[in-house]
Amino acid sequence: MNEFDSVVEAIEAGWELDDILQLIVTNGQVLLDLQHGYIVLYEAEQLWLKANTSNLPTRVLAPTSAEARVVAMGRAVALEPIQALPLWRTLEFALKPDARGWLSAPIRLNGHTVGALAAFAEPSDNEPLREALRFMTVLADLAALALERGQFWLRHQRRSQFIALLRTISGIIQQQSLGDLAHTIAHQLCEIGNADLALMYIPSPETEEFVTLGLSDTPLALQIRELGLDHIPLASNALLHECYQTGQAQRLALTNEQWPELAQLGVQQLLIVPIHDTHERLGVIVLASLQDTRFDDDALNFLNFIGVRLGYALKNENLLEEVVQAERRRINEDERSNFIASVAHDLKNALTTVIGTTQLGMRKLRRGDQSYNEKAFNTIATKSQQALQLIEDMVDVSRLEQGTFRLFIQSIDLVQLVADEAEAARGLSQRHTIQFSSSLEHYELAADQQRLRQVLANLLINAIRYSPDGGTISVRIMDADHAPAPSNASISSESELDQAIVISVSDQGIGIPEHELPYIFERFYRGQGSTVASGSGLGLYISAAIMAQHGGKMWVESKLNHGTTFYCSLPAARVM
Ligand code: ADP
Secondary structure, three states: OOHHHHHHHHHHOOOOHHHHHHHHHHHHHHHHOEEEEEEEEEEOOEEEEEEEOOOOOOEEEOOOOHHHHHHHHOOOEEEOOHHHOHHHOOHHHHHOOOOOEEEEEEEEEOOEEEEEEEEEEOOOOOOOHHHHHHHHHHHHHHHHHHHHOOOHHHHOOOHHHHHHHHHHHHHHHOOOOHHHHHHHHHHHHHHHOOOOEEEEEEEEOOOOEEEEEEEOOOHHHHHHHHOOOOEEEHHHOHHHHHHHHHOOOEEEEOOOOOOHHHHHOOOOEEEEEEEEOOOOEEEEEEEEEOOOOOOOHHHHHHHHHHHHHHHHHHOOHHHHHHHHHHHHHHHHHHHHHHHHHHHHHHHHHHHHHHHHHHHHHHHHHHOOOOOOHHHHHHHHHHHHHHHHHHHHHHHHHHHHHHOOOOOOOEEEEHHHHHHHHHHHHHOOOOOEEEEEEEOOOOOEEEEOHHHHHHHHHHHHHHHHHOOOOOEEEEEEEEEHHHOOOOOHHHEOOOOOOOEEEEEEEEOOOOOOOHHHHHHOOOOOOOOHHHHHOOOOOOHHHHHHHHHHHOOOEEEEEEEOOOEEEEEEEEEOOOOO
8 A cells, every 4th residue: 555545544443543644754755865854734813833753742833934835825835945044944954954945835624734744855855845735735734634533534534535636636736727727626526536527617897797717528518518608697696606605515415496498407406516615615625426316515515625725735826817817708708799780780870871772772773863962972971971981990900900911111201291181071961060189290200190190180080089078179189298197097098108298189079988998998998878879889999099009108197077198109210
């Protein structure tokens, strides 16, 4: 029998706790090729040195000790080399001045860290300490099991599966792909729990949904996917929501009202436990059975234990970040397909109007009626222009996303360019007065003339569109020193370059509510005011990208019902 299994056997055989802990440190030391293995445990609010391989007597450790830190953090730690970390060098370290490193894993029980397993690494050893840490975590779990004295995983002869599961969960600490691990964990949970389905949900703040982190490989799981139950709106499922909110584990006979989709698939019994560490809840695990008496209290205890273990492992922030990233990708994909649908809709609308107006015009012409034509041509031109704009925006977005958006740089006079655009905008609306002023007569710079025109046209068209009652639109050019500084909430992108010149476009229109300001430069974002005009939510996104490519910035200031000012700034020297 190997050193690992003998620890499990000792727990199973009901050895005295002290003897089991001693076996864990001794066998752990051999298994991991370590020096001076020891266990510290909290008792009567003090941290005691318990089992150890150097025959040291039981004594109290200082609250500032390295072991107390591991317990306080609730995280496994590998220090290498220990000499470089003076803060961690407390009493125990004096025992092993020549050790290469030190590693320690917290011992957790019922959601609390109650102690730690620790050891020093041999000076000669080449194996990375982090490898050993993974196994150390499993040994610390065995110590916790010994402390808990629960026998449920042994009684069901699921010992080796259970240990495999603990090992898998410890693997999370080693930063393997979380998706794969979660899948394996769900699969193992199903086997050990003798369940028909295992699901792990974590909440996604971005979509306000529970999303599956892991799903078992069972036939029932496939049906769950098909039903779209791998994403559930946070508040829509009382069972999940309650468990997540209160941290209360439950074993229940499922009724149709509680979770109709599962009940209709024939699920009769459920176990629901929270995934949590000492500080917060991170998600929910669900085990489901097609029979009504499969799970007993032991199974619930077991799942609770796993919920906590998984909670600590998931607490690794990078991994949670990984999940958030995956969600973000999913949202982007959804967004893109929605976008294609909405562009197709807008294009169809525009073209249907063009075709309808043309046909009606032709019929009238055939009857010798000329009166209709001027209005018809106008409509056709406007609608065709809208369709063309949409297509051009789409091409720009796709180039921006693929990194193939290029500028064609030439020397231009910015003052002339802005004056031209202001003049062109006068032709777009009779209800608005468009003013232009500049503190400089000329301003030469190297830039993409077409693209800067596009930005200005965009701002001017928006100023007209979002000022339905008319009013004055002012276009200004000024020295950057005389322009107001952008506020963080409204800026599109930061530039590291010193900005030399600023163009502003102000209107007296509907304004933008403060809470929308941080989003208006985002792709596809359309604010509440956009109901007054048609658009794609791409104009500002593309404009901001054009400014950024010039090394410039773009920002906005706005007051609801009073008006909006957009600012664009450019550096003196263009940087490609
Ligand atoms: P859209 O095609 O919707 O106009 P944009 O990217 O140009 O897309 O603008 C994004 C959103 O910013 C608009 O939907 C609107 O809510 C808001 N917005 C832009 N310009 C103005 C403005 N001058 N006044 C008020 N709101 C504006």
